[in-house]
Amino acid sequence: MLNYSSNRPNMWFSFLRSRNRFSLEELRYLTDQLEKVQIINESNKGFVIEVLRSIAELVTYGDQNDPAFFEFFMEKQVMAQFARILNFSRTLSVPLQLLQTMSIMIQNLKNEHAIYYIFSNEHINSLITYSFDFRNDELLSYYISFLRAISGKLNKSTISLLVKTQNDEVVSFPLYIEAIRFAFHEENMVRIAVRALTLNVYHVGDESVNKYVSSPPLADYFSNLVSYFREQCIRLDRWVSEASKNPGPESTACILAAVDEIEDNLYYFSDVISAGIPDLGRLITENILRILTFPLILSSLNMDHTNETHISGTTSLYLLCCILRIVKTKDLANNIATALFCPPGAFSKICEDKPNGCKSGHVSAHENLQLDNDASHSVSEGDTQCLRVMVPNSSSSPQIHPGEDFILQHSCNSPHLTLRESLLSYVVSGNDIQVLGSLSVLATLLQTKELDESMLDAFGILPQRKQHKKLLLQALVGEGSGEEQLFSSETGLLKDGVCSEVDSYLQKLKDQYGLSCSCSELGASPRGNRFQVLNALVSLFCRSNISAETLWGGGWLLRQLLPYSESEFNSHHLKLLKDTYKNCINGLLQEVRGAWPDLLVTVLIDEWKKCKKAIEASSPLKDPKYILLPSQKCDIEGESSFTAGERMCEMVKVFVLLHQLQVFSLGGALPDQPPILSPTDLPTNSRAKTAGLDVLSPKPGTEIKMVDAVPCRIAFERGKERHFCFLATSRGTLGWVLLVEELPLKQNFGTIRVAAPLAGSMPRIDDKHSKWLHIRIRPSTLAFLEPSKSEAFGKAKTKALIDGRWTLAFRDEEACKSALSMILEEMDLQSIEVERRLKPLLNLDRPIDVQQTSLEASSTTQTHAP
Numbered sequence: 001m002l003n004y005s006s007n008r009p010n011m012w013f014s015f016l017r018s019r020n021r022f023s024l025e026e027l028r029y030l031t032d033q034l035e036k037v038q039i040i041n042e043s044n045k046g047f048v049i050e051v052l053r054s055i056a057e058l059v060t061y062g063d064q065n066d067p068a069f070f071e072f073f074m075e076k077q078v079m080a081q082f083a084r085i086l087n088f089s090r091t092l093s094v095p096l097q098l099l100q101t102m103s104i105m106i107q108n109l110k111n112e113h114a115i116y117y118i119f120s121n122e123h124i125n126s127l128i129t130y131s132f133d134f135r136n137d138e139l140l141s142y143y144i145s146f147l148r149a150i151s152g153k154l155n156k157s158t159i160s161l162l163v164k165t166q167n168d169e170v171v172s173f174p175l176y177i178e179a180i181r182f183a184f185h186e187e188n189m190v191r192i193a194v195r196a197l198t199l200n201v202y203h204v205g206d207e208s209v210n211k212y213v214s215s216p217p218l219a220d221y222f223s224n225l226v227s228y229f230r231e232q233c234i235r236l237d238r239w240v241s242e243a244s245k246n247p248g249p250e251s252t253a254c255i256l257a258a259v260d261e262i263e264d265n266l267y268y269f270s271d272v273i274s275a276g277i278p279d280l281g282r283l284i285t286e287n288i289l290r291i292l293t294f295p296l297i298l299s300s301l302n303m304d305h306t307n308e309t310h311i312s313g314t315t316s317l318y319l320l321c322c323i324l325r326i327v328k329t330k331d332l333a334n335n336i337a338t339a340l341f342c343p344p345g346a347f348s349k350i351c352e353d354k355p356n357g358c359k360s361g362h363v364s365a366h367e368n369l370q371l372d373n374d375a376s377h378s379v380s381e382g383d384t385q386c387l388r389v390m391v392p393n394s395s396s397s398p399q400i401h402p403g404e405d406f407i408l409q410h411s412c413n414s415p416h417l418t419l420r421e422s423l424l425s426y427v428v429s430g431n432d433i434q435v436l437g438s439l440s441v442l443a444t445l446l447q448t449k450e451l452d453e454s455m456l457d458a459f460g461i462l463p464q465r466k467q468h469k470k471l472l473l474q475a476l477v478g479e480g481s482g483e484e485q486l487f488s489s490e491t492g493l494l495k496d497g498v499c500s501e502v503d504s505y506l507q508k509l510k511d512q513y514g515l516s517c518s519c520s521e522l523g524a525s526p527r528g529n530r531f532q533v534l535n536a537l538v539s540l541f542c543r544s545n546i547s548a549e550t551l552w553g554g555g556w557l558l559r560q561l562l563p564y565s566e567s568e569f570n571s572h573h574l575k576l577l578k579d580t581y582k583n584c585i586n587g588l589l590q591e592v593r594g595a596w597p598d599l600l601v602t603v604l605i606d607e608w609k610k611c612k613k614a615i616e617a618s619s620p621l622k623d624p625k626y627i628l629l630p631s632q633k634c635d636i637e638g639e640s641s642f643t644a645g646e647r648m649c650e651m652v653k654v655f656v657l658l659h660q661l662q663v664f665s666l667g668g669a670l671p672d673q674p675p676i677l678s679p680t681d682l683p684t685n686s687r688a689k690t691a692g693l694d695v696l697s698p699k700p701g702t703e704i705k706m707v708d709a710v711p712c713r714i715a716f717e718r719g720k721e722r723h724f725c726f727l728a729t730s731r732g733t734l735g736w737v738l739l740v741e742e743l744p745l746k747q748n749f750g751t752i753r754v755a756a757p758l759a760g761s762m763p764r765i766d767d768k769h770s771k772w773l774h775i776r777i778r779p780s781t782l783a784f785l786e787p788s789k790s791e792a793f794g795k796a797k798t799k800a801l802i803d804g805r806w807t808l809a810f811r812d813e814e815a816c817k818s819a820l821s822m823i824l825e826e827m828d829l830q831s832i833e834v835e836r837r838l839k840p841l842l843n844l845d846r847p848i849d850v851q852q853t854s855l856e857a858s859s860t861t862q863t864h865a866p
Contacts, residue, residue: 022058024066024068026054027059030054030058031078034051038088040090041090041091055078056105057104063109063110063114070114074117079118083123086130092133099127099146102149103146105118106146106149106150106153109153112157116158119150124150125175140182140190141190144179144190147197148196150175151196151197151200159206162175168208173209173212175201176201176213179197199275202272202277210277214280222280226287226291230291230292232265233311234296236255236259236262237310237312243628244630247630247631251630252629255629263322263326266322269288272284281329281331286512288323288332289335293339294515295347296311298320298336298340298344301313301344301423313434314434317440318627320336321437321441324336324444324448325448328450330451334450334452337445337455338509340423340459342515343416344422423438427439427536428539428540431545432545435546436626437624437627439550439557440622442461442533442557443560443620458502458529460529460531462530463561530561537557538573541554541555548654552611552657555615555661558615577662578662584651585655587655588651588842591651591652593831594648594759595644595645595648595759595762597733597830598735598757598758599648600648600652600834601837601838604656604674604676604838604841605676608673611657611660612670612672640803641779642782649784649785659841674841675840676838677837679732679833680833686730686829687730688730690705690707691707698755700751701752703743703750704727704740704750707748708727709740710726710727711723711815713808714808724741724754725739730827730830732833733837735757737756739755741753756804756806757780760778761777762774766807771809771810771813772808772810773807774805775806775807776803777804
């Protein structure tokens with residue numbers, strides 16, 4: 001027996017002797033040296049590692065340049081030598097190199113004959129099933145890479161070399177079996193590699209292999225996969241709950257990381273299903289429904305949270321959207337949508353059947369599960385306890401009559417409500433997160449192409465254009481019901497046929513999963529479902545405690561349901577919207593007299609464009625994952641200009657939405673610009689004109705004529721008082737308070753030293769010192785309106801945001817009152833100009849005329865100038 005450890009210097013000398021590196025002679029030499037190795041220890045492991053690496057390099061080179069290399073490799077049965085070396089290796093480094101060698105060779109071999117040889121003679125399977133010490137993370141990493149490299153070369157020819165068969169049926173597949181052992185490894189890269197490997201197996205399309213992997217006991221892999229995914233969902237909910245208690249960048253990062261992992265898992269499910277193996281698709285779908293959707297997600301959607309569940313309603317809403325959006329299968333989509341017609345109690349049996357189905361859990365503090373009492377301006381306290389559905393008698397008579405109401409006589413947190421009704425009750429009276437989550441679910445259902453249109457129709461969210469298309473097709477093929485509905489006065493209303501289709505799906509759920517629910521027990525006429533949705537949305541727009549961005553999401557959904565004018569959106573709905581619009585106008589007029597009138601027109605023009613783009617977009621503005629993130633708003637004590645600015649922007653967003661809703665609800669197209677009047681020339685007697693101030697933003701050093709300027713003193717630093725002349729002036733919608741330094745050689749002229757916005761200055765004479773005037777100094781702009789400054793603003797909000805303060809001392813009380821009067825006069829002129837420019841939008845003396853609105857918008861020159 002040759003033992004290289006006794007003669008190490010000679011060994012390395014012979015290895016390094018002069019030879020052509022990329023030659024058959026070199027490969028023959030390396031192979032001979034490998035055959036002589038009978039033991040591997042610390043003294044010769046480096047030599048063996050170098051031999052293995054060099055052989056892999058030469059075989060790869062030969063595969064691309066000279067077939068004689070691989071012929072020699074086969075002739076000398078080098079694969080058998082690899083297996084022999086592995087069996088008596090006593091060091092970790094040699095197995096590492098061997099796995100790397102094999103991975104390099106397999107990945108780089110292009111010749112099909114070479115690959116076929118590598119996979120034959122059971123050598124690969126013996127390496128796959130070898131008992132490696134996987135306590136070493138590096139070794140495991142090389143092993144998984146080795147398995148993945150093999151899977152990358154699989155096709156219908158090579159896969160047959162890696163399986164064992166009996167009576168033409170696969171009985172063993174070491175590559176697949178060993179790989180899925182690590183499917184749930186703690187290391188993410190290992191899990192990713194395993195999934196890539198399994199997908200490579202599924203996409204081969206070998207029927208016998210497909211049957212093998214989808215049959216017990218290997219079929220348990222898919223149920224285990226969904227169970228693992230379920231634990232990830234529960235873990236996400238814990239992060240959401242923790243973030244609600246301790247918001248901050250770290251908790252947000254944890255939620256986003258968990259969301260990424262969950263979505264990756266769902267994309268894997270989708271990829272498995274898209275492999276085209278019916279049994280695998282069925283296994284994934286059934287496990288998602290039985291293990292995850294029914295006992296965990298849907299059982300958490302209802303508003304009655306007295307029962308204990310794993311996750312909060314917020315997380316459930318997100319997960320429901322995520323599954324429907326990513327796992328695009330007809331069976332899964334229709335089963336989930338059908339289950340939403342069941343009450344939460346229908347899922348209790350599934351929970352009981354699964355030992356781990358409904359463990360004690362928690363309800364996330366991220367959401368307030370109590371119903372808001374202040375749900376709406378126009379919805380009474382009694383109305384928040386039910387879902388009222390107004391159904392017109394006919395399309396030609398959209399008036400509401402007392403006998404035509406469909407009312408769900410259930411409390412919003414009643415267990416008798418179906419999950420569909422629970423979603424609508426969230427919209428009517430839930431908090432901002434619940435509203436956004438419910439709207440996301442409805443929008444996701446609407447955009448799920450795999451969902452039957454009959455299901456959308458039953459849900460009440462089938463767009464009018466699709467209803468007409470469906471009825472027209474039915475009429476063209478001679479189906480009487482379609483022709484009858486198309487030309488009847490009840491066009492687009494749900495018929496009992498839709499209910500029967502839902503009932504057939506419900507029967508399937510009952511037979512397959514034990515869900516007990518029927519369409520006849522849903523508590524509302526199918527004809528009323530569409531009106532439930534419309535009424536819920538109108539009720540949402542009447543609410544004052546929901547954020548503008550969430551309301552925009554409701555606007556997007558209504559835009560999908562009502563792309564054209566139709567009688568279903570009746571006069572009652574329009575009256576509610578108009579009343580809410582009037583209330584919003586009152587709020588907007590208060591902002592005209594508030595702290596930011598100089599930015600109001602600019603913000604309104606910008607938000608008009610954004611809102612139009614948002615509600616006419618192909619998908620909602622907000623991704624469902626945002627309902628999981630803690631609120632970024634920071635409560636600021638006191639009434640600062642920052643809070644006033646945020647309030648103004650929020651008010652403008654709501655106003656713009658309500659205006660646009662009325663326009664398209666009446667069948668009109670939204671203009672690109674709001675109907676706002678252009679700026680006018682300054683009056684010749686204005687202070688700005690007299691002072692010669694013809695710039696949009698006065699800067700220090702600008703020379704002006706000091707008309708009506710009042711001498712004053714101010715100390716910007718303790719003990720350092722300075723003398724200026726005070727002047728307040730406005731130019732259109734803009735205005736400033738100025739401190740001017742008098743020019744000694746030019747009478748009645750001065751140089752601007754300090755300029756600050758006039759609006760929001762809140763002038764006040766001191767209670768104890770009648771010659772002192774206090775002025776608040778706010779920023780010239782709102783940082784969150786400028787993308788370049790928004791990040792810095794977000795950081796600043798974590799600290800106290802404080803406005804500046806000036807205390808001006810005048811020579812007497814009359815001078816102080818004169819300065820105060822000047823400020824109030826210029827602020828009034830500024831507000832009057834803002835009102836004048838907004839007059840076409842705020843004119844309540846006439847109803848909204850769609851054509852006139854469009855005409856005014858197109859004929860008015862829109863600028864950001866005052």
